[in-house]
Amino acid sequence: MKALFLGNVAAAVYPGLAPALPAALEPIVLADPQELQQRPQAAAEADILVSNHWHAEYPPAPNLRLVQSVATGIDLFDLAALPKGAAVCNAFGHETAIAEYVVMTMLALYHQLFAIAGAFRERGSWRSSWVESGPLHGEIRDTTLGIVGYGRVGREVARRAAPFGVRILAANRTPREADPGVERVYPLAELDAMLPQCDTVALCTALGPETTGLIDARRLALMKPTAFLINIARGPVVDEDALYAALRGSRLGGAAIDVWWRYPSAEEPNCRGSRHPFHELSNVIVTPHNSGWTEGTGRRRLAEIADNLNRFVRGEALRNLVTTI
Numbered sequence: 001m002k003a004l005f006l007g008n009v010a011a012a013v014y015p016g017l018a019p020a021l022p023a024a025l026e027p028i029v030l031a032d033p034q035e036l037q038q039r040p041q042a043a044a045e046a047d048i049l050v051s052n053h054w055h056a057e058y059p060p061a062p063n064l065r066l067v068q069s070v071a072t073g074i075d076l077f078d079l080a081a082l083p084k085g086a087a088v089c090n091a092f093g094h095e096t097a098i099a100e101y102v103v104m105t106m107l108a109l110y111h112q113l114f115a116i117a118g119a120f121r122e123r124g125s126w127r128s129s130w131v132e133s134g135p136l137h138g139e140i141r142d143t144t145l146g147i148v149g150y151g152r153v154g155r156e157v158a159r160r161a162a163p164f165g166v167r168i169l170a171a172n173r174t175p176r177e178a179d180p181g182v183e184r185v186y187p188l189a190e191l192d193a194m195l196p197q198c199d200t201v202a203l204c205t206a207l208g209p210e211t212t213g214l215i216d217a218r219r220l221a222l223m224k225p226t227a228f229l230i231n232i233a234r235g236p237v238v239d240e241d242a243l244y245a246a247l248r249g250s251r252l253g254g255a256a257i258d259v260w261w262r263y264p265s266a267e268e269p270n271c272r273g274s275r276h277p278f279h280e281l282s283n284v285i286v287t288p289h290n291s292g293w294t295e296g297t298g299r300r301r302l303a304e305i306a307d308n309l310n311r312f313v314r315g316e317a318l319r320n321l322v323t324t325i
Helices: 006-022 038-044 095-110 114-122 152-164 190-196 218-224 238-247 295-314
Strands: 002-008 026-030 048-051 067-068 085-089 143-147 169-173 184-187 200-203 228-231 254-257 284-286 320-325
Touching: 002 006, 002 067, 006 026, 006 048, 026 048, 048 284, 048 295, 067 295, 085 228, 095 114, 095 152, 095 200, 095 228, 095 254, 095 284, 095 295, 143 152, 143 190, 152 169, 184 190, 190 218
Parallel strands: 002 026, 002 048, 048 067, 067 085, 143 169, 143 200, 169 184, 200 228, 228 254, 254 284
Antiparallel strands: 085 320
């Protein structure tokens, strides 16, 4: 039985996985997907694909029976190009890290951490201090957090935010009961009723037809002009042009953006994540899709993937099954 580890992410996790893999599994590791064109047999002979993507132009892989994503999202897999009967599974373990990121950026935005610390470091400015009776900055206690997408990550965000004295609302695509500390879970169809109540909106939803462009100009206008938007979901959940216009025009208090509309390529390895200069806006925290990229996530995710590959070889039920082609 052969497993194809395809792409730089899969190649990077392979050494950590190797000791836990069954002896019967033969690995094929291709960090550069372009190598498939010179080694089409690697795809043709693979029973398992471990990767974060699959494209229609790749050589046929007719024997694949398990597609194991190294991440949670499967939006980079062209499902139509995968063989019928293949099981598609994803991996988690990132909930804690992303929830901490959401709370961390909430605190940084409300406390104006970067602006104040930067001014003090660069200019020795005491303007924001009681020493000069400067303007007061915020705190997250008694604010309202709206979580869009009340799944594994969204629920963990709620658990992490609740001890700070934050009122918590949520919206979800499917009906879900509110956990302790969450006041209400709205149907996604009633998102418009939730947004005006929120001081912070954290986007934690998966990308799909019903969530692409979910936060558009109209919904941004429903939010308080002082509100913060935190996106750890996917870039296209938000209308790129509308968000930039709202932030630049001070029609939104600020944002923390960890997921983007553009990603690096061989032609442009250091590209910006947007065609707009979000990085130039003082009210925006920008990070390169690394909110969940922690040592803890790595350990937990490796354990999940290794367990699933062992289950597959033994013919046992798989974990985190997303769909069967």
